[in-house]
Amino acid sequence: MTQQNFHLIGHQICPYVQRVVILMIEKQIPYLRTDIDLDKKPDWLSKLSPVKKVPILVINEKQILFESDVICQYLDTVSPNSLYPKNTFLKASHCAWIAFATDILNLVAKLIYQDKSLNEVNKTLVSIENKLTIIESRLSDNDGFFEDGFYMVDAVFATIFRYFHVLGLLTNSNLFCGLPRILKWHNGLAKRQSIQDAVPMNYDELLLNFIKKQNTYITG
Known part of the structure; x- marks a missing residue:
């Protein structure tokens, strides 16, 4: 996998964020993580995601993905040892x-x-x-x-x-x-x-x- 910088925006107990974190741990993908307070969502959240929900993945400080399934499938595709079957x-x-x-x-x-x-x-x-x-x-x-x-x-x-x-x-x-x-x-x-x-x-x-x-x- 080409070296990329991943910044995960999440929440401590969100199950959708957990999906991404588990995949990244299993595949040993380094990442920076920032957790937000869902009761006090920061103003910058809407600039990263139109749905204003976590998780959000920022790639190389400029490319942005939202929705956990999309993020997981992207990360799985760009890294070895897939967590999905080949068939x-x-x-x-x-x-x-x-x-x-x-x-x-x-x-x-x-x-x-x-x-x-x-x-x-x-x-x-x-x-x-x-x-x-x-x-x-x-x-x-x-x-x-x-x-x-x-x-x-x-x-x-x-x-x-x-x-x-x-x-x-x-x-x-x-x-x-x-x-x-x-x-x-x-x-x-x-x-x-x-x-x-x-x-x-x-x-x-x-x-x-x-x-x-x-x-x-x-x-x-």
Whole structure:
């Protein structure tokens, strides 16, 4: 890979930023990182991204990419040892499951940002559980989603599973219940260095404090 300077604009606990960070750690891509406060977004953010969201990747101080999937695929393309399969169909299949994972993440966001009643929370939890059941049926008894290595799809699901402990405390639920293959997959991913290093050591505390700032049912 031609030497380039990468500057990642992110947020400490954002799952979409985590996707990029995990990929960069796995592929040993050096980068500078700046985290912003989402409650006080800097004025310069809108100059870098029309959607005013993180992650943003600044390349060589002049080229800019936004949207996590775009950033990940760019970085994967310009560096060796892809986290996507070489086979065209399998790569498309991985991307489809990443999109499915994003649907689950959107439901997690609904719990955090939107649901105002116990009934709404329970409906969202059921929707998450239904999607997890589909994943459970797809998994083998091995540790990964695809059995021959660690891929971007594993990284994406790891960022979702990371929510479940805090969400369980706030909703009196266990999203891993009855899903032994997913739990095994999660436990394996949680031991991986790139997954651990993608967030601060006090991630659960930061996430809990972040959620408590939202005016929704699970904040009490």
